[in-house]
Amino acid sequence: MRMNSRIWSCGAGGGAFAALAAAAFGGSSTTFEPLADHPDGRLASRAWDVSADGSVIVGRFKLGDELGAAMWVNGSPVGLGDLSAGMEMSTAHCVSDDGNVIAGIGHNGAAWEAFRWQSNVMTPLGLLSGYSWLSTVNGMSADGNVLVGHGYATTPPITDAAALVWEDGDPVSELLDFPDGVQGASAQGVVDLDGDYIVVGLGRTVASLTQQACYWDSSGTRVQLTNLPGDGSPHSAVIEGTEVGGELILVGYSSSGAVNGTNRSEACRWINGVPQSLGDLPGGIANANSYDIDASGRTVVGIGTTAIGNEAFIWRESMGIQNLRTWLEATYGIDLTGWVLQNATGVSADGMTLVGYGIDPMGDERAWVVRFASCPADFDGDGVVGSADLSQLIGQWGAMDDVTDLDGDGTTGSSDLAILLGSWGSCP
Ligand SMILES: [Ca+2]
Ligand SMILES: [Ca+2]
Numbered sequence: 001m002r003m004n005s006r007i008w009s010c011g012a013g014g015g016a017f018a019a020l021a022a023a024a025f026g027g028s029s030t031t032f033e034p035l036a037d038h039p040d041g042r043l044a045s046r047a048w049d050v051s052a053d054g055s056v057i058v059g060r061f062k063l064g065d066e067l068g069a070a071m072w073v074n075g076s077p078v079g080l081g082d083l084s085a086g087m088e089m090s091t092a093h094c095v096s097d098d099g100n101v102i103a104g105i106g107h108n109g110a111a112w113e114a115f116r117w118q119s120n121v122m123t124p125l126g127l128l129s130g131y132s133w134l135s136t137v138n139g140m141s142a143d144g145n146v147l148v149g150h151g152y153a154t155t156p157p158i159t160d161a162a163a164l165v166w167e168d169g170d171p172v173s174e175l176l177d178f179p180d181g182v183q184g185a186s187a188q189g190v191v192d193l194d195g196d197y198i199v200v201g202l203g204r205t206v207a208s209l210t211q212q213a214c215y216w217d218s219s220g221t222r223v224q225l226t227n228l229p230g231d232g233s234p235h236s237a238v239i240e241g242t243e244v245g246g247e248l249i250l251v252g253y254s255s256s257g258a259v260n261g262t263n264r265s266e267a268c269r270w271i272n273g274v275p276q277s278l279g280d281l282p283g284g285i286a287n288a289n290s291y292d293i294d295a296s297g298r299t300v301v302g303i304g305t306t307a308i309g310n311e312a313f314i315w316r317e318s319m320g321i322q323n324l325r326t327w328l329e330a331t332y333g334i335d336l337t338g339w340v341l342q343n344a345t346g347v348s349a350d351g352m353t354l355v356g357y358g359i360d361p362m363g364d365e366r367a368w369v370v371r372f373a374s375c376p377a378d379f380d381g382d383g384v385v386g387s388a389d390l391s392q393l394i395g396q397w398g399a400m401d402d403v404t405d406l407d408g409d410g411t412t413g414s415s416d417l418a419i420l421l422g423s424w425g426s427c428p
């Protein structure tokens with residue numbers, strides 16, 4: 001898996017957003033929309049992240065023959081500029097929960113450099129000493145005060161990389177790599193804990209020179225994660241995570257020897273450090289990576305591989321890994337004829353908005369957004385109000401449960417059952 005094409009992503013996942021938010025938002029029907037591109041009409045857009053309520057999407061679009069960092073505010077595109085005059089080559093990788101802080105990578109005229117954008121000002125974040133070829137932000141805390149990424153000394157490969165952190169406006173500093181003298185670490189995301197945070201990403205082990213999933217705890221100590229039962233060349237990374245009720249849920253990918261032998265990668269979820277495979281899409285080679293997770297931990301999105309190449313996936317516990325394109329068509333009747341949804345890069349903290357990019361029916365690269373309609377009785381998120389949801393409601397009968405108490409009167413009972421039965425069948 002190539003670092004520069006697959007791992008420059010992020011999501012401001014995590015935070016204390018409650019699952020009940022899912023009941024509060026959403027329009028009258030679930031929609032898929034290509035994002036409006038730059039007004040000059042040239043296409044080549046990608047979306048990389050989305051704010052907590054789905055109102056701000058960030059990524060890049062094409063300006064003439066150049067690419068520039070962009071945000072879409074309620075669907076309208078706005079260019080963010082670059083760190084120097086001349087060629088625009090910037091990309092926005094992440095946005096804070098409130099949509100006000102955006103970060104990514106630009107070009108300062110001499111080197112690639114990480115930036116932070118707020119109130120219409122793009123600020124360069126500096127280059128780590130010894131890593132003067134590039135710095136980039138891959139992820140941020142929910143409030144935008146902690147930014148993480150990596151730096152390169154020279155042209156990649158990642159064996160020359162250092163994991164970077166910018167904390168509360170301090171100068172860039174390096175996160176501890178594996179203590180073997182072999183560089184090659186990258187910080188991918190920040191998981192907010194109660195009053196604290198951890199940084200997730202990957203490091204290198206001298207034994208294999210492959211990338212290894214890890215996180216840096218609140219004291220900066222690196223914690224190596226276990227891979228899925230694997231082949232002879234283990235490799236893995238953590239991309240994002242969230243904390244739910246004391247459980248630390250991290251997502252990314254891990255190699256596995258379970259199917260297809262060597263170099264298989266599956267989307268992976270670690271719960272309190274224990275890895276579980278989320279799998280890959282059927283067809284093609286075996287290669288998948290999780291890119292984001294919502295605050296409740298219910299929805300994971302990312303990239304899988306099918307017979308036609310890279311395709312976006314959505315994963316939920318009740319339905320497992322699904323091809324996003326075919327699932328949207330089958331579940332919501334959305335016509336995606338001619339589209340290839342290559343990558344689902346972000347899910348909003350409230351779980352109601354997905355963003356990514358793909359190839360549109362005209363053959364152009366295009367950012368897109370999926371907005372789910374409110375369907376509060378679909379407790380398991382499979383797109384249908386059905387028997388599994390009914391069982392869950394019955395199981396909570398008489399209990400105080402934020403999810404199954406649909407009318408919010410403090411208990412799960414007959415009024416909630418009536419709401420559930422009234423919305424029986426496919427979600428809008
Ligand atoms: Ca596959
Ligand atoms: Ca359901």
Ligand SMILES: [Ca+2]
Nearest residue numbers: 405409411416
């Ligand atoms: Ca109730």
